[in-house]
Amino acid sequence: MTPSELSPPNEAAVGPPLPAAEPGSAEAVEAWRQETPFADWAATPLPGDASTRRYWRLSRRGETALLMVAPPGLLPPFLSMAAHLRLLGLAAPEVHEVEEEAGLAIIEDLGPETLAARLSRKPRVEGKATALVADLLAFLARTxxxxxxxLGPAEGAAQLEPLFRHYGAAPPEAAEALREGLSHRLTEIGCVPDRLSLRDFHAENLIWRGEESGLRKLGLIDFQDAVLAPRAYDLASWLTDARRDAAPGLAEEVTARFARALEVPERQVAAEAAALGLMRSLRILGIFARLAQEGRRRYLGYVPRVYDHIELALTHPAVAPLAPLVRAAAPPPEELLGRGAR
Known part of the structure; x- marks a missing residue:
């Protein structure tokens, strides 16, 4: 989960006991918190999404922090990457208190407004914000x-399994042909996994910090799944946001700015982003279908946009040869989603 719909802090009183959350019980989580300096802070649960993590905003006299409860094994990667990003001078949360084995941490609250919320509220700033995003991506790619x-071509193609399992009953030969074709195409384009990728890079995972300057205007969250990936992977993630549409022309602008910063031909970056965006969107299509099967049918509302990203990627000359393989394994949603997501 990301704090994308943050509720206002409840400063009137310490809230009721925290609801049960894995891996610890409500009592265990609250008992741990009572041993920290945040024992008397009000705890307000934050809305969840597809994540296995849970968050509460802690507040007292105008100060805030976030309590995070994570499944076993997920907290150490978060802590490690947060420390790395802070060493780079970027705005990742400071860690105030932590119990790694229990998956508990109290971390800095970077702010109440995501970049997605900011752009929804003030669409006229999208151009400047997008330029800042391009600069951040280029900075990460240079470090x-x-x-x-x-996460290279073979690993990325192997991660299409949710698509084949949940979106529709793709024939085994069609699934295998798409896996092999995508891996081959990514390799031919030159997608080498040698750069830091935060992996789930989109506007709801960036916190807008208008009072800061430079790249620190963008607070970074939800980076525990960071990998080594091709340089355009997070650019592709930004360009294929399942939850929002970018203003016309901004995709080309962010791609061009990113390419200039890295001194790489724009056509090469565009080809990489198209192929990686296709890979991501196919996987996300399967994940959203799985979530719908689990009863979270609101994710079906994102499917048309995700498939639009797939269709757009297939118009790029470097990716177009994959079109028959994609349509054989993952037809448009009006043909298969109704059956595959129930």
């Missing part, structure tokens, strides 16, 4: 990454 798992 030496820490040791991380690699």
């Amino acid at each position: 030496a990454p820490p040791p991380l798992p690699a």
Whole structure:
């Protein structure tokens, strides 16, 4: 989950006991909090999404922090990447209190407004905000990454399994042909996994911090799944946001600005972004279908936009040869989603 719909802090009183949350019980989470300096802060639950993490905003006399409860094993990668990003001078949360084995942490609250909310409220600032996003992506692509798992062509193609399992009953031969074709195309385009990727990079995972300057205007969250990926991976993630449409022309502008900053031909970056965007969108199509099967049918509302991203990627000359394979394994949603997502 990301704090994308943050509720206002309740400063009147310390709230009721926290609801049960894995991996610890409500009592265990609250008992741990009572041993920290945040024991008497009000706790307000934040809305959840597709994540396995849960958050509460803690507040007292105008100050705020976030309590995060994560499944076993997910907290250490978050803490490690947060420290790395802060060393780079970027706005990642400071960690105030932590109990790694229990998956509990109290972290800095970077602010109440995501970039998505900011752009919805003030659409005229989207051009400047998008330029800042391009600068942030280029900065990350120029920095030496820490040791991380690699997400290259073969790994990316292998991650299409949710598509084949949940979106529709693709024939095994069609699924295998798409996996092989996508991996081959990514390799031919030159998608080498040698740059830091925050992986789930979109406007709801950026906190708008207007009082800051430079890249610190963008607060970074939801980076625990960071990997080594091709340089345009997070650019592709930004360009294929399932939850919002960008203003016309801004996709080309952010791509051009990113390419100039890295001194790479724009046509090369555009080809990489198209192929990686296709890979991401196919996987997301399967994930949203799975969530719908689990009863969270609001995710079906995002499917048309995701498929639009797929269709747009397939218009790029470097990706167009994959069109028959994509349509054989993942037809448009009006043909298969109704059956595959129930």
